[in-house]
Amino acid sequence: MRNVLAIMKRELRAYFDAPVAYIVLVAFLVVAGWMLFSQVFLIDRADVRGLFAPSPFSPSLLLVILAPAVTMRLVAEERKTGTIELLTTLPVTDTQVILGKYLAALGLLTIALLATLAYPITISFLGPLDWGPVLAGYVGLILFAAALLAIGVFCSTLTDNQIVAFIVAFILCAALYFVFWLQILLPQSLGAILEYASVSFHLDNMARGVIDTRDIVYYLSLVIAALFLSVQSLSRRHA
Amino acid sequence: MADVAGESIIEARGLRKEYGATVAVDDVSFRVARGEVVGFLGPNGAGKSTTMKMLTGYLRPTRGAAVVGGIPVAEDPLGAQRKIGYLPESAPLYDEMMVIDFLHFVGELRGVDAATRQTRLRTVCQRCGLADVLGKDIGQLSKGYRQRVGLAQALLHDPDVLILDEPTSGLDPNQIVEIRQLIRELGKDKTILLSTHILPEVQASCTRVIIIHRGSVVADDSTAALTGGAGALIQLVVASANGALDPTQVRARLAAVPGVRSVEPQPQPSEAGALAFLVRADGAGDPRADLFRAAVAGGFVLLELHREKASLEQTFRSLTKGEGLADA
Numbered sequence: 399m400r401n402v403l404a405i406m407k408r409e410l411r412a413y414f415d416a417p418v419a420y421i422v423l424v425a426f427l428v429v430a431g432w433m434l435f436s437q438v439f440l441i442d443r444a445d446v447r448g449l450f451a452p453s454p455f456s457p458s459l460l461l462v463i464l465a466p467a468v469t470m471r472l473v474a475e476e477r478k479t480g481t482i483e484l485l486t487t488l489p490v491t492d493t494q495v496i497l498g499k500y501l502a503a504l505g506l507l508t509i510a511l512l513a514t515l516a517y518p519i520t521i522s523f524l525g526p527l528d529w530g531p532v533l534a535g536y537v538g539l540i541l542f543a544a545a546l547l548a549i550g551v552f553c554s555t556l557t558d559n560q561i562v563a564f565i566v567a568f569i570l571c572a573a574l575y576f577v578f579w580l581q582i583l584l585p586q587s588l589g590a591i592l593e594y595a596s597v598s599f600h601l602d603n604m605a606r607g608v609i610d611t612r613d614i615v616y617y618l619s620l621v622i623a624a625l626f627l628s629v630q631s632l633s634r635r636h637a
Numbered sequence: 638m639a640d641v642a643g644e645s646i647i648e649a650r651g652l653r654k655e656y657g658a659t660v661a662v663d664d665v666s667f668r669v670a671r672g673e674v675v676g677f678l679g680p681n682g683a684g685k686s687t688t689m690k691m692l693t694g695y696l697r698p699t700r701g702a703a704v705v706g707g708i709p710v711a712e713d714p715l716g717a718q719r720k721i722g723y724l725p726e727s728a729p730l731y732d733e734m735m736v737i738d739f740l741h742f743v744g745e746l747r748g749v750d751a752a753t754r755q756t757r758l759r760t761v762c763q764r765c766g767l768a769d770v771l772g773k774d775i776g777q778l779s780k781g782y783r784q785r786v787g788l789a790q791a792l793l794h795d796p797d798v799l800i801l802d803e804p805t806s807g808l809d810p811n812q813i814v815e816i817r818q819l820i821r822e823l824g825k826d827k828t829i830l831l832s833t834h835i836l837p838e839v840q841a842s843c844t845r846v847i848i849i850h851r852g853s854v855v856a857d858d859s860t861a862a863l864t865g866g867a868g869a870l871i872q873l874v875v876a877s878a879n880g881a882l883d884p885t886q887v888r889a890r891l892a893a894v895p896g897v898r899s900v901e902p903q904p905q906p907s908e909a910g911a912l913a914f915l916v917r918a919d920g921a922g923d924p925r926a927d928l929f930r931a932a933v934a935g936g937f938v939l940l941e942l943h944r945e946k947a948s949l950e951q952t953f954r955s956l957t958k959g960e961g962l963a964d965a
């Protein structure tokens with residue numbers, strides 16, 4: 399555990415030493431602000447559902463781009479510069495390496511998501527706000543981010559090229575995001591399967607203010623599967 | 638120091654590594670005993686780095702096993718890695734980190750507790766001459782300083798075993814001397830396996846030499862044995878005391894001297910009428926006195942007689958011949 403924390407701390411510092419962390423923070427505040435502004439002031443309702451529901455210009459769609467951007471360097475860069483050899487010949491396990499890196503990325507996006515709490519708080523001064531669905535929505539978004547980041551980490555272990563890692567992760571995340579809308583075009587049974595597979599379907603549920611164990615199980619299985627594959631991939635050393 | 642004879646700290650048992658269709662290392666076996674400083678030599682692409690990567694648990698061997706400090710690396714990689722300080726080839730480091738932060742990070746993962754870490758850091762920085770650059774980003778350091786940071790990182794937990802892949806590559810001559818001294822000092826209480834292309838360095842710091850060529854060990858002996866001792870070479874120039882010399886006759890006389898293995902004629906020396914020979918001695922004996930007596934008895938004059946040690950370079954080159962560009 400101490401090793402995981404040490405690796406996480408190093409990665410978090412690397413994020414904040416570079417512009418990445420600030421770009422992520424600002425992007426979230428701008429997109430979430432725009433979403434709320436268009437709903438609260440144009441429709442004149444103290445409603446923050448738009449913050450969570452999957453849709454164009456939503457923070458969740460932004461995550462489909464930002465999650466791969468945040469994870470792309472985690473392993474790929476170390477493979478390129480050779481530091482992966484230094485890191486993995488220290489007395490740490492491959493699982494600890496993956497977990498430390500993953501938690502750093504999750505920490506960064508969680509900070510960015512929580513910064514947008516400023517908006518619901520502001521809105522609660524303007525009119526009555528039901529906090530239950532807001533909290534459910536945040537739990538949903540964080541789980542959603544957790545799943546995309548795990549996929550991103552896995553893609554970063556596959557190559558020593560960050561751009562390739564980004565593109566592969568983005569394609570995977572976007573596919574899982576957009577099948578949700580694709581299923582309308584398909585026959586009922588196949589549509590239901592695709593719906594369950596899509597990351598946005600489960601987010602949509604939670605954006606309604608319902609925390610269902612099935613949604614949580616879905617996201618956690620995705621995280622565990624992707625991280626398991628990442629450890630396997632790292633331990634192969636691709637040599 | 639009472640050495641426990643035969644206690645091997647680093648052991649390669651039939652190591653083999655394939656990269657796809659390429660066999661980088663094939664059936665490499667050797668032992669390094671406690672306290673030895675062993676030079677690991679070989680031409681480019683011989684498999685030195687690959688072997689070291691297997692010893693440190695970075696790569697899993699295709700076949701065979703590595704054992705460090707009595708711990709099989711494949712079965713307990715963390716246990717083995719705790720005993721090893723490893724400097725990978727070309728010192729890969731986190732460029733965006735400050736030297737001091739990097740060393741703290743490594744110390745933390747090495748399990749050096751916070752209290753001990755301060756004193757260890759101070760010792761190591763002093764040994765490696767890092768005091769002036771602690772606050773710099775690693776990416777800004779010159780190659781020599783990077784190498785020192787890499788070395789400092791390997792020493793942080795005061796390991797029993799050091800595995801250093803080309804520790805002096807990219808250093809200027811002054812720094813090479815400094816690092817060489819450091820290695821010699823470290824060798825007093827540690828077991829060291831180091832690879833290098835600088836042969837004088839091996840003669841200066843290593844007690845034993847392992848030479849690897851195309852993935853296989855071709856020599857494994859003490860530095861002294863590989864640099865002379867057995868089979869020393871003697872340069873001879875003779876001239877006639879009266880009249881002309883018959884080269885065949887002179888050669889036969891020299892070859893008959895006890896302790897001489899072979900006599901080879903050399904290109905004509907500068908003096909007219911003189912003959913030059915290269916005499917290879919048999920075993921550890923020194924046939925110079927007998928050669929002198931043979932010359933007197935044969936009625937010719939010895940103009941020059943001088944013993945040269947077979948240099949490590951000669952040994953290296955004869956063992957790793959045929960390394961043309963076609964192999965690259």
Ligand SMILES: Nc1ncnc2c1ncn2[C@@H]1O[C@H](COP(=O)(O)OP(=O)(O)OP(=O)(O)O)[C@@H](O)[C@H]1O
Nearest residue numbers: 637656659661679680681682683684685686687688
């Ligand atoms: N990742 C890899 N993928 C494929 N082949 C590799 C890889 N790493 C090394 N090799 C090959 O394995 C062989 C041994 O390489 P290695 O790096 O161990 O040599 P070396 O003795 O350290 O050489 P040098 O003196 O140049 O450092 C070479 O033929 C090399 O091309």
Ligand SMILES: [Mg+2]
Nearest residue numbers: 685686687726
């Ligand atoms: Mg090498």
